[in-house]
Amino acid sequence: MTTARPTSAEAAPAVSERLRQTPWPAAVWAAVAAGLLALQLGALFEFGGSIAVDTVRAFNGIEALPGRVGVETLLGFEQAAAEFPRLLSRETIPNHGYYSGESEEWVVGPVYYDGQEWVGTFLGLQPAVAWALRVVVVYAYAFAGVAWLWTGYNWYRRDYRVADWTPTDDVVDRLRSHYWGLFGLLVVLLFLTTVLFGPALATTTNQVDNVDPYSYEINYWDAEAESVETTTVGSANSQSSSTGSTNVGPMSYDDYGRFHPFGTLPGGQDLFTFIMYGARLSLIIGLITVGLTTGIAVTLAMVSAYYKGRVDLALVLLSDSIMALPGLLVIIMLSVLLGGTWLANIYSGGLLLSLIFVATGWPGLWRAIRGPTLQTVEREWVDAARGFGLRPSTIMRKHVLPYVMGYLLVYGSMSLGGVIIGIAGLSYLGLGVNPPTPEWGRAIGAGQPYIGTPSWHISIVPGVLITTVVIGFNALGDGIRDAIDPQSDTDAADTGGVERGGGA
Known part of the structure; x- marks a missing residue:
């Protein structure tokens, strides 16, 4: 049964008054928001700085504008933000490393395991495992944010909204029972998570892998020389191309120990x-x-x-x-x-x-x-x-x-x-x-x-x-x-x- 809407100021106090009367739900919601934001504050600043740098660079390239704007300050801000610790990043859970040439052996019950030891990856895990762990953390964080928003909306309806019912309630209720719409909402949320946390989900960066690969080096295990060697990313990409005759497919490693969840492009870049x-x-x-x-x-x-x-x-x-x-x-x-x-x-x-x-x-x-x-x-x-x-x-x-x-x-x-x-x-x-x-x-x-x-x-x-x-x-x-x-x-x-x- 729907409760009748209050008709007087005494029966329907303002939102600010309700906050004073029932502060705990809002305080808990705000505390969770602060915690979630603190985990990714560095990424937020870095994203804002990158957008500002891209905008300034784009407009600096417009000949119709009379002047040019310097980007040194913005670059410094972006670099400082990049060094700020955050939960969701390749630096926190690195997935790129190289095989050390040694194996670790153990027996768990009847199962015998002979695994490789990796240098540079998170806890020495294989790159595929480290990457999968980071993906799980990213999506767990994203859906925690969605749960936080939904909980805040319900608490607002229950404790702080003046009206007991609004037409929006019926819209939300109908959408909750619309399974095709919920499927679309799930896909959209997954896509938005990819957009917001794409750099953290990626196995490497676009700058290293695609824009300027010959300016960056990686270490890898050379099986023939039985030693750790160094090469540029561009050289490794040229030897990891997918062109039919040569191929690095989905969920596989290339010859340089790099894991590719979707395989590689014809130029060897990570798809x-x-x-x-x-x-x-x-x-x-x-x-x-x-x-x-x-x-x-x-x-x-x-x-x-x-x-x-x-x-x-x-x-x-x-x-x-x-x-x-x-x-x-x-x-x-x-x-x-x-x-x-x-x-x-x-x-x-x-x-x-x-x-x-x-x-x-x-x-x-x-x-x-x-x-x-x-x-x-x-x-x-x-x-x-x-x-x-x-x-x-x-x-x-x-x-x-x-x-x-x-x-x-x-x-x-x-x-x-x-x-x-x-x-x-x-x-x-x-x-x-x-x-x-x-x-x-x-x-x-x-x-x-x-x-x-x-x-x-x-x-x-x-x-x-x-x-x-x-x-x-x-x-x-x-x-x-x-x-x-x-x-x-x-x-x-x-x-x-x-x-x-x-x-x-």
């Missing part, structure tokens, strides 16, 4: 590291694209719905003109025409891709929310707001926008997957992100000639990941759509109280 770093760029481009597209489409939808007439007609003609063009050909044409401009220098061409997707994608969202916006503008409360003399911008922001937010949530979750697959498709054609920046579509293109050989993993692994991520975002969009749909209550009643679990 898992390539994918981890490529995921971050894909999400950044996707978020920029969805954010800009949403902002443009929502603004134009509210303007056309409020003023109607010629304004709406002009936007209809403009959107129809853009949608009548062959989308893929337009995107390819703009990528080629603008590929040599200063825009292509920002984030390895990521900003250019975002702007192209926005320019060709906003009419679809505008069309989707134009109808609901027109219906909302005709409501009584909008007429009342006009009568009170409120400005059009205030009316649209406060009295129209909240009623189309549900459409935007569904669009955002489903469009991110589409943007990711679009980026991969352009990179596959050689028109996407500038090399050597990692991108999933470039890995698929590099492995295409070897699909029928033992090096099938180069294309198949990133292809499967792209498909899974896109399905996950679409499933989450389906779940959000069904959760915010009031008809879900009717459907549940018609089926005897059994709520929907599918995504249809």
Whole structure:
């Protein structure tokens, strides 16, 4: 039974008053937050510093700007943050080392073990075991953060929220019973964990393995010389390529004692590291694209719905003109025409891709929310707001926008997957992100000639990941759509109280 909403200030004290009356849940939640943050504070500072350095470097390369900004201070901050201890890093749980040439023997019951002793790995474990341990710790940390957020939400509902019930409660309850949407949420959480903790999950760094491999050295055990030798990463990569005739497949070691969870690329780079770093760029481009597209489409939808007439007609003609063009050909044409401009220098061409997707994608969202916006503008409360003399911008922001937010949530979750697959498709054609920046579509293109050989993993692994991520975002969009749909209550009643679990 739902408790009636309080109707007086005495029965419904403010949140601040409730915090004073019941401080312990908030204190425990804040203490857990501080502990989780302290474990990764160095990584947070390093990530912020790297974003700042990349931004300054990108804009320093724009000839249209009159001046140049120094990056020495930012580099110093980033390096200092990199030395700050954190739980989730290759330095805390290192997975790269070399075989010492010695073996360790022991017997556990009837099982005899003759293992290799490794130097440089965590507790002397094999690189594969050390890497797997770090992956488990990373995902345990990520899901502890999710549990912390969910617990905080429930405690807020129980102890601090003024209202006993809000429409959001029904949305959350419906989403919790929507199994297809929960599957999508799980995939999205795994993808976001990959984006946030990709450098910690990777077996090495993109700088060492892909950008400048000949400037870094590794030690390895030379079986013929029976001694520990030194070589550059670039030389080791050239001898660890996957080209069909030679192959380093998934979950295997190369001749230099380096473990490759997904195998290697044709150039010998670690495919898992390539994918981890490529995921971050894909999400950044996707978020920029969805954010800009949403902002443009929502603004134009509210303007056309409020003023109607010629304004709406002009936007209809403009959107129809853009949608009548062959989308893929337009995107390819703009990528080629603008590929040599200063825009292509920002984030390895990521900003250019975002702007192209926005320019060709906003009419679809505008069309989707134009109808609901027109219906909302005709409501009584909008007429009342006009009568009170409120400005059009205030009316649209406060009295129209909240009623189309549900459409935007569904669009955002489903469009991110589409943007990711679009980026991969352009990179596959050689028109996407500038090399050597990692991108999933470039890995698929590099492995295409070897699909029928033992090096099938180069294309198949990133292809499967792209498909899974896109399905996950679409499933989450389906779940959000069904959760915010009031008809879900009717459907549940018609089926005897059994709520929907599918995504249809």
